[in-house]
Amino acid sequence: MNGQRDEREKAAGQGSEPSVTLEEEGAASMRTIAETRKGAGVSKGPGMRYSFANGDQPLAGYTIKRGVGIGGFGEVYYAVSDAGKEVALKRVQRNIDIELRGVRHCLNLKSPHLVAIYDIRKDNQGDVWIVMEFVQGESLKDAIERYPQGMPREELVRWFTAIVEGVAHLHDCGIVHRDLKPANIFDDLGTVKVGDYGLSKFISCSRRDGHTESVGTIHYMAPEIGKGEYGKEIDIYALGVILYEMATGDVPFNGESVQEILFKHLTAEPDLSRLPPDLRPLVARALHKDPRQRFTDVRSMAAALQEASGTPDAAWKKAPPSPPPEKPYVEATPVAQPVPSDPMAEAVAGMWQRFRTWWYTSKMGKPMRVAIVAGAIALAILNAEWLVPTVLILCTIRVMYVIARSLSLPGFAPTPAPPTAPATAVGRPVRSAPAPAAPVVATPGNSGQPVVARPHPTPPQRLSPQKRRLLARQRDEAVRRFLASQPWGAKASSFLTSALLAAGICAGLSLLAVSFVHAEPADYASAAWWAPMVWTTWVSTLGCWAILFLEKRWEHEVEHDSPRRFVQFFAGLLLGIAAFGLSHWLLFDLSAVDLGIEDFPTLWIPATMYDVDGTPLLAAFLVYFGSLLLVIRWWRLVDPLRRRVFKCGYVVWSGLAAWLLAELWRFPEPWGILVAVNMAIALQVASGWYSPRRREVIAANEVVPADEAPQHVPANAV
Amino acid sequence: MLGDRVSRFPRWFWPAGRSGVGSSRDAATGSAIMSQPGLTANRFLLWVDGVGGYLVCRDDVLMVGQAVPGSRVAIPLLGDLSRQHAILERLGGRYVIRPLEPTWVDGRAAEGPTLLQDGSRIDMGRSVSLRFRQPHALSNSARLEFLSRHKTLLGVDGVVLMGESCLLGGSSHNHIVCRDWRSDVVLFRKNRGLGCRAAAPFEVNGIECVEACQLPIPSRVVGRDFSFSLEALS
Numbered sequence: 001m002n003g004q005r006d007e008r009e010k011a012a013g014q015g016s017e018p019s020v021t022l023e024e025e026g027a028a029s030m031r032t033i034a035e036t037r038k039g040a041g042v043s044k045g046p047g048m049r050y051s052f053a054n055g056d057q058p059l060a061g062y063t064i065k066r067g068v069g070i071g072g073f074g075e076v077y078y079a080v081s082d083a084g085k086e087v088a089l090k091r092v093q094r095n096i097d098i099e100l101r102g103v104r105h106c107l108n109l110k111s112p113h114l115v116a117i118y119d120i121r122k123d124n125q126g127d128v129w130i131v132m133e134f135v136q137g138e139s140l141k142d143a144i145e146r147y148p149q150g151m152p153r154e155e156l157v158r159w160f161t162a163i164v165e166g167v168a169h170l171h172d173c174g175i176v177h178r179d180l181k182p183a184n185i186f187d188d189l190g191t192v193k194v195g196d197y198g199l200s201k202f203i204s205c206s207r208r209d210g211h212t213e214s215v216g217t218i219h220y221m222a223p224e225i226g227k228g229e230y231g232k233e234i235d236i237y238a239l240g241v242i243l244y245e246m247a248t249g250d251v252p253f254n255g256e257s258v259q260e261i262l263f264k265h266l267t268a269e270p271d272l273s274r275l276p277p278d279l280r281p282l283v284a285r286a287l288h289k290d291p292r293q294r295f296t297d298v299r300s301m302a303a304a305l306q307e308a309s310g311t312p313d314a315a316w317k318k319a320p321p322s323p324p325p326e327k328p329y330v331e332a333t334p335v336a337q338p339v340p341s342d343p344m345a346e347a348v349a350g351m352w353q354r355f356r357t358w359w360y361t362s363k364m365g366k367p368m369r370v371a372i373v374a375g376a377i378a379l380a381i382l383n384a385e386w387l388v389p390t391v392l393i394l395c396t397i398r399v400m401y402v403i404a405r406s407l408s409l410p411g412f413a414p415t416p417a418p419p420t421a422p423a424t425a426v427g428r429p430v431r432s433a434p435a436p437a438a439p440v441v442a443t444p445g446n447s448g449q450p451v452v453a454r455p456h457p458t459p460p461q462r463l464s465p466q467k468r469r470l471l472a473r474q475r476d477e478a479v480r481r482f483l484a485s486q487p488w489g490a491k492a493s494s495f496l497t498s499a500l501l502a503a504g505i506c507a508g509l510s511l512l513a514v515s516f517v518h519a520e521p522a523d524y525a526s527a528a529w530w531a532p533m534v535w536t537t538w539v540s541t542l543g544c545w546a547i548l549f550l551e552k553r554w555e556h557e558v559e560h561d562s563p564r565r566f567v568q569f570f571a572g573l574l575l576g577i578a579a580f581g582l583s584h585w586l587l588f589d590l591s592a593v594d595l596g597i598e599d600f601p602t603l604w605i606p607a608t609m610y611d612v613d614g615t616p617l618l619a620a621f622l623v624y625f626g627s628l629l630l631v632i633r634w635w636r637l638v639d640p641l642r643r644r645v646f647k648c649g650y651v652v653w654s655g656l657a658a659w660l661l662a663e664l665w666r667f668p669e670p671w672g673i674l675v676a677v678n679m680a681i682a683l684q685v686a687s688g689w690y691s692p693r694r695r696e697v698i699a700a701n702e703v704v705p706a707d708e709a710p711q712h713v714p715a716n717a718v
Numbered sequence: 719m720l721g722d723r724v725s726r727f728p729r730w731f732w733p734a735g736r737s738g739v740g741s742s743r744d745a746a747t748g749s750a751i752m753s754q755p756g757l758t759a760n761r762f763l764l765w766v767d768g769v770g771g772y773l774v775c776r777d778d779v780l781m782v783g784q785a786v787p788g789s790r791v792a793i794p795l796l797g798d799l800s801r802q803h804a805i806l807e808r809l810g811g812r813y814v815i816r817p818l819e820p821t822w823v824d825g826r827a828a829e830g831p832t833l834l835q836d837g838s839r840i841d842m843g844r845s846v847s848l849r850f851r852q853p854h855a856l857s858n859s860a861r862l863e864f865l866s867r868h869k870t871l872l873g874v875d876g877v878v879l880m881g882e883s884c885l886l887g888g889s890s891h892n893h894i895v896c897r898d899w900r901s902d903v904v905l906f907r908k909n910r911g912l913g914c915r916a917a918a919p920f921e922v923n924g925i926e927c928v929e930a931c932q933l934p935i936p937s938r939v940v941g942r943d944f945s946f947s948l949e950a951l952s
Contacts, residue, residue: 053938054765054947065873066947067767078771080872136875189867 050075051091058123062089062131078134086134087118091127106197109173113166115186115195137189140182140242148249153276156246157309159185160239162192164302167239170197171232171298178230180238181220182245218258219251223266223289233291236298240286243305248274252287278308344401381573381626382608384618388577476641478699479690483640484556494688495552498638501686502544503537509678510536517670531588536671539579540678543629546571547683551638565630572629576621579675583621590616590668609665616668624667628676631657637680638687645689654680761792762935763874763949764905766886769896770875773951774884776907780806782842785870793877797846797868804842807831808881811858813850815840839865854891859884861893871951882907886946899944908932918942 050067052075057063061082068076074091081087107117116133123129140159143151151159163185170177177197184196222237244252252270255261270287272280282304288294295301364372380387514533550567583590609620616624632654636642658676662669690698760776775792783801785794791802800819807814813834815821821828822841834840836852840862847865858881864870870877878884878893885892887902904915914922915930920941922931933939935950 049940050767050945053945054949055936065949066765066769066771067945069768078873084872086873 050077052077058091058125058127059089059121059129059131062087064089088115088132088134090130090132092130106170106173106175109169109175111166111169112191113162113193114169114197115193132195133193135186135188135193135195137187140185140187140192140246143187144182144245144249150247150249153309156243157305159187159192159246160243160305161302163194163239163242164298166192166194167235168298168302170194171235176230176232177235177238179217179220180235180242181217182242185242218261219253221262221265222291224291226262226266229291231291232297233294236286236294236301237291239298239301240283240294243279243286244270244275244283247276247279247283250274252283279305282308342405344398381619381622382606384622385608388618475695475699479641479695480556480558482698486556491552495548498548498686498688499545502548502682503541505682505685506540506544506678507537509681510540510674513670513674513678531586532671535579535582535586535588535590536674536678538582539575540675540682542578543575543625543675543679544682544686546575546629547634547638547679548687551635551687554635555640559635561633564635565633568634569626569630572626573622575629576623576625577618579625580616580618580621590671614668620665620667624661624665624672627661627665628658628672631661632676634679634683637683640688640690641695642689646684650684651677651680761951763871763951764878764884764894764946765873765949766894766896766946767944768898769894769946771873772876772878772894773870773874774878774880774905776880778808780879782806793862793870795842795846795868795870797843797866799843799846804840806834806879808858808860808879811881813852813860813879819843834860853893853895854885857881857883857885857893859893880905880907886944896944901941901943903939903941903944903946905933912948914939916941920944 050070052058052064052067054065055063059079062079063082064077064079066078068078068088070076077089077091079087079089104120107120109117115135117130118133119131121129121131140163143155143159147155150156163180167177167180175197177194179196180194184194186193186195220238220241222234224231225234241251241253244250253261253264253268255264266289270283272284275283282301285304286294286301295304510533514529514536517532547568550564550571554564582588606619608617609623610616637650655673655677658673661667662672762774764772764774766772773793777792780792781802782793782795782799782804783789783791784799784803785791785796786801789801793806795803803817803819804821805816805818807816814831815823815828815834816831817828820843823832823834824838825841834850834852836850838850840848840850842848845866846868849863849865850860851863852860860879860881862877862879864876876894880893883904883906884894885902885904886894886896886899888895888897888899892902901917903920906913906915912933912935913930914920914927914933918941919926919928920939921927922933922939923937933948935948937948939946939948
């Protein structure tokens with residue numbers, strides 16, 4: 001075990017080395033990192049690293065079995081003496097005499113509610129070990145986590161009175177615990193024990209230096225600790241926090257950063273409304289900012305709790321075990337002005353609500369539902385002749401009504417939209433610190449000095465295709481997260497750029513195509529020449545805009561095929577209406593030039609789709625454009641993370657699909673196909689694209705917080 | 719009582735041709751059962767740092783009994799039990815308890831072989847209670863938890879009845895739940911021995927290991943955010 005001992009020595013000397021996170025590297029550089037770890041002898045990963053392993057005997061007479069935990073003061077092990085006595089061994093790493101004086105003072109305390117300290121020993125290397133009672137069973141932290149809504153009162157009283165007994169014994173002996181927290185309190189097979197006392201002289205400095213545990217303990221820190229006051233009132237404050245946490249499942253003061261929590265301890269008032277009413281005065285007094293206003297001793301706190309909880313036959317025993325906390329009172333939210341009710345909107349909303357309830361509760365099967373939706377859409381399309389004007393009229397009436405209402409009701413503005421934009425704009429904080437993202441590579445023969453390497457732009461060649469695909473996927477996921485964090489302004493400007501570009505391309509392509517369709521030299525002034533041009537330009541431009549707009553909504557999400565197709569389908573219906581309106585407005589008869597096969601059976605085409613002379617009616621437009629946007633996955637053409645910036649295959653495929661659809665619905669031949677091909681070209685050229693190299697850079701800067709990192713579960717685990 | 723048990727025991731305990739049990743037909747007496755290699759060998763201790771100690775039993779047939787000096791039952795318990803109290807047997811993916819002495823499953827007295835479900839409570843003798851857990855639906859391994867304060871060997875927090883694999887990880891479907899771990903580790907049977915598999919590279923006895931490798935006993939496994947030791951049981 002000498003090797004491990006050496007490793008430990010090295011590790012101790014290199015405490016400030018940047019930590020290595022494997023998430024970003026992927027399989028490519030894992031080997032490099034593993035070598036680094038061996039060479040440098042250190043792995044300060046997010047997890048724990050114990051210096052001793054099963055079978056080691058750093059202290060004569062004790063055999064280590066396993067690590068129990070690593071705290072701010074050193075590693076704790078479960079060990080067995082030669083005779084078979086179970087003990088906990090704590091190695092005090094910061095070997096300071098003052099600390100040990102504190103422990104010596106506590107060496108002979110006797111209380112059933114304190115974790116007993118048996119001895120303090122020094123090993124051959126000069127390290128100091130504290131031999132303690134080994135506590136089996138869960139900590140109060142585990143117990144609190146089991147009850148996220150707060151513990152049952154009976155359980156709470158059992159824990160709390162025992163904790164108070166232990167702390168009172170310490171206070172009686174003139175010792176302040178200074179580091180009371182649920183992780184230090186254990187239920188040893190029915191007996192609650194307080195541990196880790198006498199070690200906490202430098203609690204405040206050790207907790208603020210960015211150690212992982214600092215955030216955990218800072219929650220229990222009394223405000224006066226900042227001033228250097230370490231009276232027993234700080235234990236009472238900590239007990240107040242613990243009581244609050246036991247009753248609600250949450251600490252009273254929480255926040256993103258250590259500074260924020262400390263600041264709340266100093267200034268904020270605890271939210272007592274989450275507590276059961278009988279505990280509020282008790283917790284309020286224990287959490288008082290002024291130490292002199294708190295309880296004068298811990299026993300009076302336990303007495304107050306027992307009084308609040310009443311005699312055993314009090315009401316709380318009959319109540320359900322975990323009283324549902326009252327709805328927390330949210331302070332900062334401004335209460336919205338009561339908006340006068342809008343009878344029209346209410347009626348429509350009520351009908352919609354009833355329909356939804358029926359739709360979600362009825363016992364129809366999936367095919368039935370699909371049939372109903374398809375039937376409704378078909379009916380709507382076939383009756384589009386009068387349905388669309390009706391809807392338009394209704395919308396106009398509604399708009400006029402809203403305007404009139406807003407004018408007649410003073411001080412009434414349309415319901416303010418929730419401020420979603422800033423929230424999305426903040427998004428995930430993008431940390432661009434190079435250290436965590438870059439692998440650390442130790443040069444041979446220079447084990448001490450790590451060299452920070454650049455992130456690998458491309459994985460090495462030896463990776464298998466599956467691994468490479470996996471890496472690419474992880475990288476793209478990171479880029480999508482980056483996209484999600486983009487502010488609205490950036491998205492809007494990129495959309496506008498793409499939209500303008502797309503319009504220009506559509507115009508150019510339409511010009512080209514229309515001059516081909518009219519083979520003979522035409523009169524450029526005549527409507528017969530420019531009407532198809534304008535129609536094609538506008539319809540394909542509008543189609544592009546719809547797709548680009550949808551993509552801005554979708555670009556940061558994982559692809560969901562059917563919902564996207566469905567949304568596109570509706571966009572296609574709108575496009576159909578626009579195309580129909582345009583053709584009427586331009587007096588452009590699409591069927592005048594029809595290159596389609598004439599003898600195609602048209603019997604099954606409903607009469608409402610085409611006029612007697614073959615002119616397509618609104619229904620035909622709806623059907624054609626709806627199905628065009630349903631069949632093709634347009635979002636793939638504009639995905640910023642598509643594999644290549646332009647793929648001819650997409651153009652061919654969309655042209656083919658459009659031709660088939662035109663044949664199917666007898667839509668006048670060149671025009672529908674023209675629109676599809678225009679869109680396929682314009683969308684790919686005009687939409688934004690991230691090159692693989694740029695994606696690498698973005699992904700390297702996008703550091704995944706450790707707790708959200710994807711779990712690596714072996715696929716063939718079982 | 720004892721005579722009754724011994725005479726009744728072999729009739730249903732030894733299915734014909736069962737592997738790993740040895741010369742089953744001779745096992746007419748208690749001492750013969752005790753000498754079955756399948757009952758005591760193939761066990762090891764798994765010490766997971768920061769999590770707990772586990773007794774891992776790999777045999778299909780396991781004897782549960784009182785822990786007395788020199789006892790060789792597979793799962794010895796420090797409780798008021800008979801020296802051979804019950805037999806746990808793995809049949810395919812399911813577990814059956816065959817009581818030799820008064821045993822209750824979920825509060826009902828078990829008269830004969832009784833199928834155990836995930837979450838079944840096993841009461842033995844007057845005071846020992848265990849919880850049977852089969853947390854992963856696709857794994858034929860299981861875990862015994864101590865409900866009463868009785869323990870088995872020193873420092874053991876639970877017993878893993880290891881079939882094909884033993885899963886260690888953060889979520890509750892693992893056989894050994896290690897809440898702070900971010901990645902999962904799988905111990906699995908490899909030929910006659912043990913293998914270990916993890917997503918990230920790890921070290922076995924100081925030797926670098928990527929993806930999966932053989933685990934000797936004893937051995938020390940150290941990963942990025944986990945470490946555990948395997949200790950042989952004499």
